[in-house]
Amino acid sequence: MGLLDPTPPPYDVATWRDLPLPEKARLVCQAWAIQGYGTPPSAYVFYLLKIGLYVGAWLGFCSLSPSLGAPAELGRWWLEPLAFQKAILWSLAFEIAGLGCGSGPLTGRYFPPLGGFLYFLRPGTTKLPLFEGAPLVGGRRRGLLDVGLYGALLVALVWALTRPRLDPSHFYPIAVLVPLLGVLDKTLFLAARAEHYWVTVMCFALLPSWIAGAKAVQLALWFWAGVSKLNHHFPTVVGVMTSNGPFTRIAALRKAMYRAYPDDLRPSRLATVMGHVGTALELGVPMVLVAGSGGTVTTVGLVLMVVLHVYITSHVPMGVPLEWNVMVVYGGFFLCGAQAKVSLSQVLEPVTAVTLAMAALLVTTTVILPLVGNLAPRLVSFLLAMRYYAGNWAYSVWLFRDASYRKLDTGLVKTSPWIHDQLAKFYDPDTAEGLFGKVIAFRLMHLHGRALQKLLPHAIGDASDYYWVDGEIVAGLALGYNFGEGHLHSEQLLRSIQAQCGFEEGELRCIFVESQALGGSTLHARVHDAKAGLLHEAEISVAELRELTPWPTAPGPTAD
Numbered sequence: 001m002g003l004l005d006p007t008p009p010p011y012d013v014a015t016w017r018d019l020p021l022p023e024k025a026r027l028v029c030q031a032w033a034i035q036g037y038g039t040p041p042s043a044y045v046f047y048l049l050k051i052g053l054y055v056g057a058w059l060g061f062c063s064l065s066p067s068l069g070a071p072a073e074l075g076r077w078w079l080e081p082l083a084f085q086k087a088i089l090w091s092l093a094f095e096i097a098g099l100g101c102g103s104g105p106l107t108g109r110y111f112p113p114l115g116g117f118l119y120f121l122r123p124g125t126t127k128l129p130l131f132e133g134a135p136l137v138g139g140r141r142r143g144l145l146d147v148g149l150y151g152a153l154l155v156a157l158v159w160a161l162t163r164p165r166l167d168p169s170h171f172y173p174i175a176v177l178v179p180l181l182g183v184l185d186k187t188l189f190l191a192a193r194a195e196h197y198w199v200t201v202m203c204f205a206l207l208p209s210w211i212a213g214a215k216a217v218q219l220a221l222w223f224w225a226g227v228s229k230l231n232h233h234f235p236t237v238v239g240v241m242t243s244n245g246p247f248t249r250i251a252a253l254r255k256a257m258y259r260a261y262p263d264d265l266r267p268s269r270l271a272t273v274m275g276h277v278g279t280a281l282e283l284g285v286p287m288v289l290v291a292g293s294g295g296t297v298t299t300v301g302l303v304l305m306v307v308l309h310v311y312i313t314s315h316v317p318m319g320v321p322l323e324w325n326v327m328v329v330y331g332g333f334f335l336c337g338a339q340a341k342v343s344l345s346q347v348l349e350p351v352t353a354v355t356l357a358m359a360a361l362l363v364t365t366t367v368i369l370p371l372v373g374n375l376a377p378r379l380v381s382f383l384l385a386m387r388y389y390a391g392n393w394a395y396s397v398w399l400f401r402d403a404s405y406r407k408l409d410t411g412l413v414k415t416s417p418w419i420h421d422q423l424a425k426f427y428d429p430d431t432a433e434g435l436f437g438k439v440i441a442f443r444l445m446h447l448h449g450r451a452l453q454k455l456l457p458h459a460i461g462d463a464s465d466y467y468w469v470d471g472e473i474v475a476g477l478a479l480g481y482n483f484g485e486g487h488l489h490s491e492q493l494l495r496s497i498q499a500q501c502g503f504e505e506g507e508l509r510c511i512f513v514e515s516q517a518l519g520g521s522t523l524h525a526r527v528h529d530a531k532a533g534l535l536h537e538a539e540i541s542v543a544e545l546r547e548l549t550p551w552p553t554a555p556g557p558t559a560d
Contacts, residue, residue: 003040003041003042003045004040004042004426005040005431006037006038006039006040006427006431006434006435007035007036007038007039008038008431008434009027009028009031009035009038009434009437009438010030010031010034010035011027011031013430013431013433013434013437014430016028016434016437017433018464020463020464021456021463021464021552022551022552022553024437024440025440025441025444025550025551025552026551028437028438028440028441028444029265029441029444029445029550029551030261030262030265031438031441032240032243032244032438032441032442032445033239033243033254033255033257033258033261033262033265033445034243034251034254034255034261035243035438036243036244036245036438037106037244037318037435037438037442038434038435038438039105039106039244039246039316040105043104043105043106044246044316046104046105046113047104047106047316047320047322050099050103050104050322050323051322051323051326053099054090054094054099054100054323054326055326057090057094058086058087058090059071059074061086061090061161061162062077062082062083062086064162064163064164065082065086065163065164065165066164067080067082067164067165068080068082068083079333079334079337079338081211081334082165082166083334084214084330084331084334084335085166085204086161086166087327087330087331088197088200088201088204088214088327089157089160089161089174089201090157090161091193091197091323091324091327092157092174092178092192092193092197092198092201093154093157093158093161094323095191095192095193095197095323095324096116096120096153096154096188096191096192097116097117097154098114098115098116098117098118098119098120098191098480098481099114099116099323100193100321100322100323100324101191101193101319101320101321101323101324101483102115102191102319102320102476102481102482102483103115103116103320104320106316106318106319106320107318107319107320107472107476107482107483108419108439108470108472108473108476108482109416109422109476110419110422110423110425110426111417111422111425111426112415112416115415115416115476115479115480115481115482116191116480116481117150117154118415118416118480119142119414119415119479119480119481120142120146120147120150120185120188120480121147121150121151122142122147122413122415123141123142123143123144123146123147123413124141124142124413125141125142125412125413125414125415125479125480126140126141126142126412126413126414126478126479126493126496126497126500127139127140127141127142127146127184127185127187127479128185128186128187128479128488128492128493128496129183129184129185129186130182130183130184130186131183132492132495137183137184140496140499140500141413141500142185145184146181146184146185149177149180149181149184150181150188152173152177153173153174153177153178153181156173156174156177157174160174166204168204168205168206171201171202171204171205172205174198174201174205175198175201175202175205175206178192178194178198178201179194179198182194186381186488187479187480187481187488190381190383190384190481190483190485190488191481191483193324193383194384195365195369195383195384195386196217196221196324199217199361199362199365199366200213200214200217202358202361203217203358203362206354206355206357206358207347207354207355207358208349208350208355209342209346209347209349211335211339211342211346212342212343212344212345212346212347212349213347213358213362214331214335215335215336215339215342215344216344216347216362216366217362217365217366218328218331218332218335218336219286219289219290219336219344219366220286220365220366220367220370220386221328221386221388222282222283222285222286222305223282223283223286223287223386224370224374224385224386224387225282225386225387225388225389225390226279226280226281226282226283226284227283227370227374227518228374228382228385228386228387228388228390228392228518229275229278229279229282229390229391230279230518231390231392231516231518231542232447232542232546233390233391233392233446233447233448233516234275234278234279234390234391234392235267235271235272235274235275236266236267236271236391236445236446236447237275237389237390237391237446238257238267238271238272238274238275238278239257239258239265239267239268239271239445240391240442240445240446241315241317242254242257242271242315243257244315244316244317244318245314245315245316246314246315246316247314247315248315256268256270256271257270257271258271263549264549265445265549265550266546266549266550278308278311281304281307281308282308284304285301285304285305285308288300288301288304289301289302289305289332289336289340290344292336292340293340293341294340294341298336298337298340301336302332302333302336302337305329305332305336306329309325309328309329312325312389313325313326317389318442318484319389319483319484321388321389321483347359347362365384369384369385370384370385370386370387372385373385373386373387374387374517374518375517375518375519376517377392377394377514377515377516377517378394378514378515378524381485381487382394382484382485382515383483383485387515389484391446391447391448392447392448392515392516393448393484393485393486393515394485394486394487394490394512394513394514394515395443395448395449395470395471395472395484395486395512395513396470396471396474396486396489396490396510396511396512396513397443397452397468397469397470397471397510397511398468398469398470398471398474398489398508398509398510399459399460399466399467399468399469399508399509399510399511400466400467400469400507400508401465401466401467401506401507401508401509402465402466402467404503404504404507404508405418405467405469406418407501407502407503407507408474408477408478408497408501410501411497411500411501411502412477412478412497412500412501414477414478414480415480416476416477416480418477419436419469419473419477420432420433420436423435423436439470439472439473440468440470441550442470443470444550444551445550447542447545447546448513448515448516448523448545449550450545450548450549450550451513451523451525451540451545452511452513453548453551453552454525454538454540455511455513455525455527455536455538455540456511458527458535458536458538459509459510459511459527459535459536460509466509471486471489471490471510472484472489474489474493474497475488475489475493478493478496478497479493486512486513486514486515490512491512491526491528494508494510494528494530497530498530498531503530503531504531505529505531505532506529507530507531508529508530508531509527509528509529509530509535510527510528510529510530511525511526511527512525512526512527512528513525513540516542520542521541521542521543522539522540522541522542523539523540523542523545524537524538524539524540525537525538525539525540
């Protein structure tokens with residue numbers, strides 16, 4: 001198999017294409033269980049090189065500071081405060097440029113392999129304003145103000161990164177521009193990973209003891225990620241991720257993730273136990289690191305942290321937050337290792353109006369927003385709620401009748417062509433269809449994906465008339481960014497696309513499914529027609545979904 005060749009599915013793609021949807025779903029899910037996405041080896045090379053670029057550029061920016069030193073002297077200065085500050089700034093720049101999460105083939109980006117700045121610097125591209133329809137700031141398309149402020153942010157970031165020393169004045173423009181851009185386009189605020197990087201920059205700008213504030217952010221990332229997995233969704237993530245990992249290609253191991261391969265692909269006892277262990281690890285790491293102030297306890301916490309993130313990164317999860325995981329590990333060593341003796345209470349040293357305001361911001365971003373995002377997920381992005389890779393996300397499926405998806409090409413200003421047009425640069429039609437068809441399996445094999453069995457009959461009649469496209473792919477094409485955030489491709493994006501593309505009734509049907517609330521028992525779902533509006537709404541029992549296989553085994557299921 002060549003570097004560009006994906007693993008071929010164990011069925012004839014031409015035959016598979018014409019099968020009824022339940023049979024197509026069964027075959028593609030069974031294929032995922034053994035093959036994963038079928039990622040070409042070149043994709044892993046791409047992501048490895050990208051990590052090299054990320055780390056290498058940070059070394060270069062640090063070398064511009066005489067107080068740090070050359071890359072050859074890394075062991076002397078890598079845990080210095082200035083090095084950490086530059087790592088945060090570079091991570092923010094890397095992400096908001098589109099080079100980090102949501103880039104490359106594992107996010108449906110083949111050519112070009114990124115969206116990011118290709119969209120954000122181009123007038124006329126689609127955006128999701130915070131105040132939809134408001135004068136000046138509520139338009140659907142990017143204007144000169146959007147492009148100008150985004151360009152200003154990039155300039156401010158490069159300016160700070162190339163300074164030999166940093167003081168609060170270098171952080172002020174960044175601290176202001178990120179939320180301003182978020183008002184103009186929610187996509188940008190999320191793409192910047194603002195819940196981590198922007199809040200930390202605010203600490204740099206306004207806190208005398210900024211290390212204490214940055215530590216509060218870092219500990220919250222782990223804690224809430226663990227809280228978000230206190231449900232029945234995460235065991236399905238373990239199986240899906242293991243089946244797709246480049247270092248877990250042992251067929252027996254992949255089959256062991258499921259109750260009875262190939263007929264019952266619900267998570268096995270092993271996958272469930274692994275999920276519980278992972279949850280305990282994410283909850284345990286911040287607790288151990290808070291308890292330690294150096295010495296053995298801190299060392300144990302750092303070892304557990306490394307184990308956690310090596311496991312995640314080695315599986316190269318879909319969405320590929322690889323550089324973010326590198327930054328979290330580095331942040332752990334700096335904030336909880338080298339600065340272990342810094343207490344969170346030092347945020348208020350000295351007690352001033354500014355430190356009190358920053359303490360309020362930290363409580364809001366590290367406690368209140370994550371809590372609300374877990375209890376009422378419809379109100380808060382899973383990123384701001386720090387509900388990372390829990391398998392419990394809002395998502396959507398877009399169903400285009402026949403070739404109506406071509407209206408996206410004529411109605412939208414974008415830099416990425418239709419997904420099959422991207423794949424056509426590398427593969428023949430059957431190979432492309434076999435690879436892209438695996439996206440259906442990724443959605444169905446998670447617990448929340450089984451809700452589609454109840455919702456599809458309310459969306460379309462004959463499934464053979466429609467082409468299934470995951471909302472992640474649509475967001476990537478339309479917005480220039482996608483990272484598992486279903487709120488980016490929900491009703492607001494549908495309204496914008498309809499206004500620009502003008503689908504006729506029945507040409508585009510969308511299914512939107514919300515996350516399960518912490519302590520809740522249902523998933524809220526809506527079915528929309530692009531022109532006619534809401535067609536169906538339902539609350540779907542998660543307990544009932546747990547009894548279903550990933551593909552429908554009986555015709556005509558109905559929503560509760």
